[in-house]
Amino acid sequence: MRFESILLPLATVAVGVDALGINCRGSANCGLYGANVSKDMVNLLNGVDPNRWYNNGQQIACVTRERDAGAICAFFQNTGGWQGQKAKELAHYITEHGCLACGSVPTGYPSSNDVAQGELTFNYVSNPCTGFSEGSKRC
Template sequence: MFPAMKTILAVSSLFTSSLALPADISANPSDPMNPRALGINCRGSGLCPLATIENHTGTRILQLWHDILAATDKDPNTVYNSGDHIVCVGTSVSITVGASVSGEVEGIEGEVSLETEVSLGTGGVCLFPQGASLTLAQIRELVDALGNHGCATCGSVPIHFVDEKSNDPSSGILTSNYVGNPFCGGNCISSVGN
């Protein structure tokens, strides 16, 4: 081996050992383009910053998730599978389409008016597990972890972030993100309180 090569290898191994993560923190997977490779994060769709609560109280959507999950009377052992919506908030834009016709036929006059309302879904933000099943009790703790991380609307947290202190998303993640269809069915929490 060349002397310069030995020096490079020695320096390389010196830096590698000094940059090792502590044993209680898992390294993120190597693909930074994969959203599941990030560990806990506040990333999501580019539409996330536009999702706000219109009452202007300063309440963040993740705070809303926390409040809804705390207020629901659903069994804490309720299981949500990968992709199941746990809770969603969305909006729709209403468009009124109308037309009228008037005329006279053989001395009879009249007017016909047609009007209908079309609702075009504009999406919304939902909370859902990816790559794993979670109980409502686990979800409550993970939502709090996202809020404590500083996330306002969107973000993901590995499912073992709270119970095992692991930032490794390979077992699955809980995600709050923009979705095109914020449908709330099955065990999705659509109302709380009276």
């Protein structure tokens, strides 16, 4: 009986890790970008071509800050790719979740909060589509 009472809470924690869902996680560099990055990203994504196809990991848009060669970029993960319209539909959920710079939202959100089918992610990248002095832009 004692053995079962220890395993049940551990199994519950393990399931919670696999089903992370919408979240504000990202690189340690995300905190260096300030409070409006996710809102800036939503504005950039609202202007993408809804019919353009973005492959898994392909940068869709990036928000840069002065004196940093990297940027916070939006991209799909764990998918076969999606059209720009999907990024437009999902992006606002990251800011509404309270994420200031980085975060992810499952591609099936809000009906599914499971990232197993893929996710739209805002995260720091060291090699963004933007040049050092270009500023924020769609890729």
